Amino acid sequence: MAKFETPLLDDLEKGPWPSFVTDIKRQAKTKPELEDLLGQLELSYKDKETHWKHGGIVGVFGYGGGVIGRYSDMPEKFPGVAHFHTVRVNQPSGLYYSSAYLRQIMEMWERRGSGLTNMHGSTGDMVLLGTQTDQLEEIFWELTHDMNTDLGGSGGNLRTPSCCLGMSRCEYACIDAQNICHDMTQTYQDELHRPAFPYKFKIKVSGCPNDCVAAIARSDFAIIGTWRDDIRIDQAAVQGYVKGELTPNAGAHSGRDWGKFDIVKEVINLCPTKCMSWDGNALKIDNKECTRCMHCINVMPRALRPGVEKGCSILCGAKAPILEGQRLATLIVPFMKMEPPYDECKELLNKVLDWWMEHGKNRERIGELIGRVGMREFLKAAELKAIPQMVKEPRSNPYIFWEEADVPGGWERDLAAFRKKHPL
Amino acid sequence: MAYDPKNPMKDRITDIGPRHYEEFMPPVIKKNFGKWLYHEILEPGVLMHKAESGDEVYTVRVAAARLMSVELIRDALNIADKHCEGYIRWTTRNNIEFMVDNKSKLEPLKADLKANPMFPIGGTGAGVTNIVHTQGWVHCHTPAIDASGIVKAVMDDLFKHFQSMDLPAQVRIALACCLNMCGAVHCSDIAILGFHRKPPFVQHDLISSICELPLAIAACPTGAIKPATVDGKKSVSVNGPRCMFCGNCYTMCPAMPLMDAEGDCVVIMVGGKISNRISAPKFSKVVIPALPSTPPRWPETVAAIRNILEVYAKNANKYERLGEWAERIGWERFFEKCNLPFDVKTIDDYTLAYDTLRTTTQFKFS
Numbered sequence: 119m120a121k122f123e124t125p126l127l128d129d130l131e132k133g134p135w136p137s138f139v140t141d142i143k144r145q146a147k148t149k150p151e152l153e154d155l156l157g158q159l160e161l162s163y164k165d166k167e168t169h170w171k172h173g174g175i176v177g178v179f180g181y182g183g184g185v186i187g188r189y190s191d192m193p194e195k196f197p198g199v200a201h202f203h204t205v206r207v208n209q210p211s212g213l214y215y216s217s218a219y220l221r222q223i224m225e226m227w228e229r230r231g232s233g234l235t236n237m238h239g240s241t242g243d244m245v246l247l248g249t250q251t252d253q254l255e256e257i258f259w260e261l262t263h264d265m266n267t268d269l270g271g272s273g274g275n276l277r278t279p280s281c282c283l284g285m286s287r288c289e290y291a292c293i294d295a296q297n298i299c300h301d302m303t304q305t306y307q308d309e310l311h312r313p314a315f316p317y318k319f320k321i322k323v324s325g326c327p328n329d330c331v332a333a334i335a336r337s338d339f340a341i342i343g344t345w346r347d348d349i350r351i352d353q354a355a356v357q358g359y360v361k362g363e364l365t366p367n368a369g370a371h372s373g374r375d376w377g378k379f380d381i382v383k384e385v386i387n388l389c390p391t392k393c394m395s396w397d398g399n400a401l402k403i404d405n406k407e408c409t410r411c412m413h414c415i416n417v418m419p420r421a422l423r424p425g426v427e428k429g430c431s432i433l434c435g436a437k438a439p440i441l442e443g444q445r446l447a448t449l450i451v452p453f454m455k456m457e458p459p460y461d462e463c464k465e466l467l468n469k470v471l472d473w474w475m476e477h478g479k480n481r482e483r484i485g486e487l488i489g490r491v492g493m494r495e496f497l498k499a500a501e502l503k504a505i506p507q508m509v510k511e512p513r514s515n516p517y518i519f520w521e522e523a524d525v526p527g528g529w530e531r532d533l534a535a536f537r538k539k540h541p542l
Numbered sequence: 543m544a545y546d547p548k549n550p551m552k553d554r555i556t557d558i559g560p561r562h563y564e565e566f567m568p569p570v571i572k573k574n575f576g577k578w579l580y581h582e583i584l585e586p587g588v589l590m591h592k593a594e595s596g597d598e599v600y601t602v603r604v605a606a607a608r609l610m611s612v613e614l615i616r617d618a619l620n621i622a623d624k625h626c627e628g629y630i631r632w633t634t635r636n637n638i639e640f641m642v643d644n645k646s647k648l649e650p651l652k653a654d655l656k657a658n659p660m661f662p663i664g665g666t667g668a669g670v671t672n673i674v675h676t677q678g679w680v681h682c683h684t685p686a687i688d689a690s691g692i693v694k695a696v697m698d699d700l701f702k703h704f705q706s707m708d709l710p711a712q713v714r715i716a717l718a719c720c721l722n723m724c725g726a727v728h729c730s731d732i733a734i735l736g737f738h739r740k741p742p743f744v745q746h747d748l749i750s751s752i753c754e755l756p757l758a759i760a761a762c763p764t765g766a767i768k769p770a771t772v773d774g775k776k777s778v779s780v781n782g783p784r785c786m787f788c789g790n791c792y793t794m795c796p797a798m799p800l801m802d803a804e805g806d807c808v809v810i811m812v813g814g815k816i817s818n819r820i821s822a823p824k825f826s827k828v829v830i831p832a833l834p835s836t837p838p839r840w841p842e843t844v845a846a847i848r849n850i851l852e853v854y855a856k857n858a859n860k861y862e863r864l865g866e867w868a869e870r871i872g873w874e875r876f877f878e879k880c881n882l883p884f885d886v887k888t889i890d891d892y893t894l895a896y897d898t899l900r901t902t903t904q905f906k907f908s
């Protein structure tokens with residue numbers, strides 16, 4: 119017998135999509151606090167308002183992040199969720215797991231928490247939802263001692279870096295996204311656990327410009343794989359696509375009849391730089407003009423592959439609209455080789471972080487700081503040379519803040535000599 | 543050895559980071575790491591990757607509600623133990639992937655997955671995959687709407703597109719339950735956003751005893767909160783027209799609640815993308831400023847999304863993402879085709895507004 123009637127939630131047990139209500143109800147049989155969670159959630163469905171409050175910082179000793187405090191605003195009615203804190207667990211790069219490892223975490227979470235999780239939070243962490251303050255140190259102990267696993271980040275610090283699955287199972291990967299992500303996470307442990315930043319800072323790594331982890335939209339420091347030589351072409355396979363022997367788009371469009379594959383219409387004409395040509399026999403690419411958008415490769419993966427001189431582009435400053443408006447990350451380094459231990463990349467990141475820590479206002483993301491003081495200051499701090507690849511177009515106003523050193527003769531002038539020429 | 547509350551620093555381990563990913567990769571993945579040649583989607587939800595060595599790995603992708611119990615995760619692990627040598631992975635959009643190294647193992651795996659309605663197979667190619675979303679009423683203190691319930695209602699409705707690849711291009715849907723946008727909905731083909739429309743009210747009799755007033759004042763990103771004295775007690779006042787409804791004040795101070803069943807609403811944004819394919823990444827744009835928040839199934843939101851998706855599916859060219867299609871036909875035509883009213887609230891007046899106004903005599907008549 120359920121503790122609370124949940125007619126509104128029960129409606130969400132119908133339909134083909136997996137139902138979280140059905141799932142939580144089953145788990146509630148052994149984790150009675152979830153009865154209270156369902157009761158409170160049903161009340162929110164009735165009231166159309168949340169019943170959680172924040173109020174109070176919780177965490178594990180010595181860490182400034184990784185735990186988010188959460189309290190019910192109706193603790194008498196729903197005592198099982200009076201305290202219902204979140205623990206963020208740092209995910210392994212690429213989100214592969216062995217069942218032995220996950221079972222260990224699940225066993226711990228059933229014992230010390232609610233038995234409810236998010237697989238995964240939007241930053242990438244495994245999110246364990248719902249425990250009490252007195253369990254936090256115990257959980258941290260078991261994670262670190264028995265599972266060799268650490269907490270992730272929250273608050274004004276480095277957030278848990280994340281990546282796509284990269285070279286492990288994707289032929290497009292131009293960099294080892296998982297290794298870079300893991301290495302960066304380990305290098306910046308202090309920044310991850312001990313808030314010293316004006317606000318959050320995210321690093322995301324995608325293996326190619328398809329950008330499956332949304333690095334360009336969601337990270338302060340986006341590392342996106344690319345190449346700088348020629349797309350590799352297998353002309354026989356191109357013929358295979360043209361003759362209909364191979365399935366274009368790796369089958370991604372096969373649910374509708376789009377007609378016979380037409381290489382001119384679907385590839386040559388859609389190439390954004392119009393750098394491809396097809397004479398009926400051979401596909402040619404003017405690689406110097408290619409901007410590596412991935413379209414042709416996505417359409418004909420068996421015929422085209424990224425080049426062999428691989429590395430990454432680095433973009434900086436993406437964020438959601440709050441507060442100074444949304445930003446996509448902007449290009450700061452067109453190409454960098456990425457070999458362990460990634461020193462060049464880390465040196466750049468350190469310069470960027472130092473500058474932001476010195477000049478960023480409270481709750482100012484790095485993209486907003488760049489917006490406030492300008493790329494010029496940013497490039498100076500990052501010791502990067504301005505190049506045309508950094509802009510869509512040059513400025514359309516001439517209001518340049520010239521510096522004295524840039525102007526012949528400086529700003530000091532001889533008044534007497536001036537007045538001799540121009541009497542008052 | 544266990545945690546000793548009397549001696550918390552003894553044998554403490556910190557700063558070890560996550561487990562190394564190599565421990566968790568199935569043997570065929572480990573062996574062919576970085577040596578993949580190509581892939582093929584054999585049917586919706588089933589991928590085959592071919593390696594230079596000739597090895598193949600078959601992946602079955604299934605949906606999961608991001609909110610998952612320990613027991614349900616164990617159900618998935620049981621399948622992974624039985625078929626996949628005890629390995630499993632999650633995708634960046636809350637789907638689960640089961641991998642086998644031989645085609646002969648594929649059908650038995652699929653059969654076990656199909657036997658469990660909690661693991662529907664799909665989510666590949668030119669269709670609708672899982673929705674990236676945030677916490678909502680199940681765990682956050684500032685949501686204007688629920689998250690998991692709306693996701694369930696929308697995906698129930700669009701389920702056919704999860705299991706087919708019949709759209710012009712992939713359609714990525716995201717949901718965030720307040721404007722903090724933990725789910726980063728700002729670059730999605732279709733975004734569902736919860737929005738408060740009433741500034742916080744202030745509980746003057748209690749605020750000075752339960753909140754640190756300077757913290758509440760400093761929390762406001764727009765400077766809308768000022769110190770005030772009400773009935774002889776220290777309190778704050780809120781400048782309503784300056785409030786952007788972010789809930790930061792409520793985070794600092796429970797005496798400043800802002801949620802409100804009548805005021806809280808759903809915003810629909812469309813046309814964003816992340817991939818650099820063909821056109822550059824784009825932001826999502828507001829096309830419906832407010833729909834009512836109507837649990838348990840939010841029918842207005844579900845219908846609005848279905849309408850936009852269907853009009854897009856019918857009209858866009860192959861490969862065109864929703865935003866690319868809207869730009870090609872013009873946003874004025876988008877509103878007409880989708881039969882959406884245009885409202886002054888759809889015109890930007892925030893920080894980057896000018897970029898979105900029309901500065902040419904070229905436009906289409908409706």
Ligand code: HEM
Pocket residue numbers: 212281282283284287288290328329330331367368370416417581632633634635636637665671672712714815816817819
């Ligand atoms: C044919 C070309 C493509 C291939 C082979 C490909 C490959 C992959 C792979 C291997 C994953 C799993 C990655 C992970 O979860 O860590 C993935 C997921 C994803 N990719 Fe791509 N990708 C392609 C094109 C694109 C494009 C053009 C976009 C963006 C517009 C994109 C966006 C995504 C997203 C959002 C996910 C998460 C999918 C989910 O969990 O359902 N991909 N893709």
Ligand code: HEM
Pocket residue numbers: 186188204238239240241242245336438440675676677681682683722723724725726790
């Ligand atoms: C001022 C802006 C923001 C505030 C005040 C804020 C606040 C919060 C709060 C209170 C939670 C806890 C929800 C819970 O109880 O589990 C949360 C969760 C989270 N936030 Fe934010 N957030 C902000 C912006 C963002 C942005 C822009 C992102 C990502 C791009 C983000 C990523 C996350 C993630 C990954 C979680 C974990 C839970 C989830 O995935 O839903 N947050 N945030």
Ligand code: SF4
Pocket residue numbers: 282283284285288289290291292324325326327328329330331
């Ligand atoms: S970002 Fe590129 S390399 Fe990474 S999974 Fe997506 S398509 Fe593959």
Ligand code: SF4
Pocket residue numbers: 388389390391392393394403407408409410411412413414415820
């Ligand atoms: S990657 Fe894009 S720009 Fe380069 S040739 Fe292919 S379609 Fe053209």
Ligand code: SF4
Pocket residue numbers: 676677678682683684685686718719720721722723724725
């Ligand atoms: S989007 Fe807003 S309401 Fe939703 S989890 Fe994030 S902070 Fe909470």
Ligand code: SF4
Pocket residue numbers: 741742761762763764765766767780784785786787788789790791792800
């Ligand atoms: S909701 Fe946000 S903008 Fe409005 S008063 Fe509170 S802190 Fe300020």
